[in-house]
Amino acid sequence: MPSTSLTFSNAAEHRAWLETQAQLPQGFRVGTAKLEFVPQEAPKPSKMTVTLIALERPTDSFAAMFTRNAFPGAPVVIGRARLEEPSLGAVVINNKVSNVCAPGGVEASERLCAEVAKALGLSAQQVLPSSTGVIGWRLPVDSMLPAVREAAASLTGGSVMPAADGIMTTDLYAKVRRAQVGAGSIVGIAKGAGMIEPNLATMLVYLLTDLDVPREALREALHDAVNAEGSFNALSIDSDTSTSDTVALFSSRRVPLPGGGREAFREALRQVCRDLSEDVVRNGEGVHHVIRVTVSGGPNAQLARGVGKAIVNSPLFQCAVCGNDPNVGRLVMAIGKYLGSEGVAVDPSRCELRMGGRVIFSGGAFRLDGKAERALVEHMRGAELYASVPPADGLTFAPPVRFPPHERAVEVEVELGLGTARATVIGSDRSHEYISENADYRS
């Protein structure tokens, strides 16, 4: 469940709320710069934003988790090595080109890091690079170097908003979440939208804190938070695990933890990660409904999470939810597909399924009639973020809202009757807007 209950009626209201969340923790500054370039692979001008997040003083307390995709991007390869460095002082992030398996990719990222280092008085090894965007394209480094200098010149404290805006690609709106612990805070920003089923890390997420937590404790807390129920490893928009997923956490160590503060810090970090996960799904490409699946009675936590993922990743269930169609047969299909493929025997008579709090399956059979059908339709309509608007050209659908109207979700509960393990997974439906977004992403 999200920590807050938020309803917005327009983008300006949402933006105003974001700004209340955006105050940077002590010791951090952000800056951005825009540029235009022509990729070698598809000769049509493209736009890019370079974003810098800088510490006022390099810190020894940082943590990062990266994608498990077997073809990681060059920034991920470099980032893994940076974890061994004694200190880091800045992150340089670009959108539009993800720098994955492009010829000379590692060298290109290192040139950017060196330029940042020169501008900020650091060594290149103190700079963490991140890239997101098209896979396969080369990073236009020559065009990016002046932008790096411009971003460095624009560094300011106060608000994380320029960075939250700068890292977006197909996101409809920026994502910022915060938590307070004593006199310090944790602020997180995320870029989501597509190619999202993180595997032990996620999209691009940057978590900044001034709370004084040393490196090892910080890394443990990040691992815990990323794997928490409803956090990054429990979410999926389209079952596709990115080659660039990165979650990074930095502490400027400016504010002492209050007494007993270590557990408060961990809980606050989990909360920020859960909230950002919600934001990422809610702003997923073409998402009309967020789906939250709570699985209980699992034989173990992995299978419980697997059942939840199978439901939110089922194209047919996703389409049914998109159409507010209570085709709950597809729910049973998705559970059975997963358990069958895992060779897990289930006793249908011990299973129970609920949707919107209503029992739809128990004692081995569906409990459906006209009244149940109407109640399920009402639950789905209530959780709808928007309905499709026929596009002017008849083909290119675009979401009609650019803010999250509310925090409601289609609620699915599954009792498996196989044990005591639980899991909470969040995902989304599948819509015309997703197809339009991805059938010609780069044009």
Added chain:
Amino acid sequence: MPSTSLTFSNAAEHRAWLETQAQLPQGFRVGTAKLEFVPQEAPKPSKMTVTLIALERPTDSFAAMFTRNAFPGAPVVIGRARLEEPSLGAVVINNKVSNVCAPGGVEASERLCAEVAKALGLSAQQVLPSSTGVIGWRLPVDSMLPAVREAAASLTGGSVMPAADGIMTTDLYAKVRRAQVGAGSIVGIAKGAGMIEPNLATMLVYLLTDLDVPREALREALHDAVNAEGSFNALSIDSDTSTSDTVALFSSRRVPLPGGGREAFREALRQVCRDLSEDVVRNGEGVHHVIRVTVSGGPNAQLARGVGKAIVNSPLFQCAVCGNDPNVGRLVMAIGKYLGSEGVAVDPSRCELRMGGRVIFSGGAFRLDGKAERALVEHMRGAELYASVPPADGLTFAPPVRFPPHERAVEVEVELGLGTARATVIGSDRSHEYISENADYRS
């Protein structure tokens, strides 16, 4: 690869070709009857066809394979038990309601079998039931019994077409394939994913032969054929495994196998299964392009097939293909996602990827430029079955063709550099038509 190279310019041409394939093997008859009913779960009239396939004399030589979904339909539960019977004499098939986890489902299917048995002079245990359609709805048995009698009265030999038509719900066209061995033949029909009222990707396949192959050899041959490269277990339209999938094979044992005919029979059966798999994918819900992935250099056959499945099931790659967008970065993402989640270390420098015969990745990096981009677009356009037509209501997309224009596919080749195992997988793109069909399937 399909056994034939077929191009059709209209539905009548395609239909004429189907009829050349449809001659029933000796010893079989088919009959159908239509009915209307009102489901208890959604009070709106629905239409159904009951199809009978009958042997002139019950046979001891039959084989069937069923879904692995952990929530199988009642006909699958009964069908598994029927495999132990000494002989079978008929199959009764209905569309529209799949009879899965509906209260009293097994009793309902047994009542149908008993009615068929009465009409044909069999025992109920000699009748195999099959159902496809909405999951969760109850079978309208009382309305179906008169239709069973009518179908039995209409049984005729000669052509399998009435059955190929009768098992369709929303398929755009019937699917019939045949192979000749000596004086005998194998004829197969399939029901795949349809358009106007798709039914959860349920696949029903019936294979009929007059060739005299005894039960154990027949079952081995079916197992072999279903698992062959490019056959049913190597195809995916939307990654959702039905609760009703059934492939059944019957021999009337009328025609002696020619000398050395056992292997010829197995090869002919594999060919019919591969051809029907192609048909099922090509007529999949909203399919604009068939995608054929050939994987080589796998560490074992299971992982090789897994890589192929990961590619054809990647929503992002599917959308790119739909848009004729050569976003081959998503190809690498999909392979890396799967291998990463399986914990398989791959050396990118030993991998090679081709699309449309052109090398797009080798030596650890992409080989892309404007010329390659244009060639890939051309390959995808050449394999396109149709382009979306903006719908009259702005939202409800429907395919503009009701026949398979050609047999071309988007060809992807993956060399993993990890071993010698190979696999061929066929799948499809993801389109607006799929969303339209499935976002409001039952309304």
